[in-house]
Amino acid sequence: MSKRKILLIEDDTDIARFLRSDLEEAGYEVDHSADAMSGLVAVREHTPDLVILDLGLPDFDGTEVLGRIRRTSTLPIIVCTARDTPDEKVKILEGGADDYVVKPFDSRELLARVGVQLRQHGGAPIEINGIELNVQQRLVRYQGQEVRLSPTEFNLLSLLARQPGRVYSREEIEREVWDGRLPANSNVVDVHMANLRGKFRDVEGYGIIRTVRGIGYALRS
The missing domain is CATH 3.40.50.2300 (Response regulator)
Known part of the structure; x- marks a missing residue:
């Protein structure tokens, strides 16, 4: 190697x-x-x-x-x-x-x-609180069950997984995931986060993503 x-x-x-x-x-x-x-x-x-x-x-x-x-x-x-x-x-x-x-x-x-x-x-999956995230394969599992995410949802989760527990502001998320190209006062970030939460709830992954009102989002560490 x-x-x-x-x-x-x-x-x-x-x-x-x-x-x-x-x-x-x-x-x-x-x-x-x-x-x-x-x-x-x-x-x-x-x-x-x-x-x-x-x-x-x-x-x-x-x-x-x-x-x-x-x-x-x-x-x-x-x-x-x-x-x-x-x-x-x-x-x-x-x-x-x-x-x-x-x-x-x-x-x-x-x-x-x-x-x-x-x-x-690298190639080794990231493991956080029951989540297994393989960046190279763009594959996510929770407690062994595959969580099927859209490309944008995967990018959102990957961003939050860089530093679990850290709160990412909406501005940071827009910059990293959408290259800062969203219209002013857009709720696109919130909608995608809600969809991401819903997909984890479907596999009994409750409370995976934390909302800090008025600031942003974090992945529970």
Whole structure:
């Protein structure tokens, strides 16, 4: 089996050296970029399986890198940041990051998070509260029973399953699932969520999706 490829975008040479060593010891193939522009080139040319992204890059901010990658790719991105205020964390996640770690961090924590993201975006099914979601096969089961979803319903569930328990706002959902192209004051998100709930109720999957009034939706963790 070929090694999974990790792209590390980090300008601190000491941090990059230690992380590269730990990742390679864990069995990954690692490519390193020390600035934003070379990192974007590496994403395009080397097709990594996952990106570990520092925000404090010398040429421009890592949030810009995050946004540019997200315009063309859904590959998993873990942000490494010293910014630990709630507003900054929300901004990182809403900007398209799949996960983040706050510096300083234990490399074991980062390796665990890398493993989770690769499982979720790879061939192994995601398993949450009786739900088995296979992204590659676009197949969903609940307690062993297949749940037949439309393409849009599957995309909605996949989005919520990225971070179970996290509340996704309607704006985030519109941006991720519909590319932000819904008309103003549209109830399309709510209608699709209701349909998704109904299909889980049909297989006795009650309370799978949580509504946070006035904010959005979350998958119960």
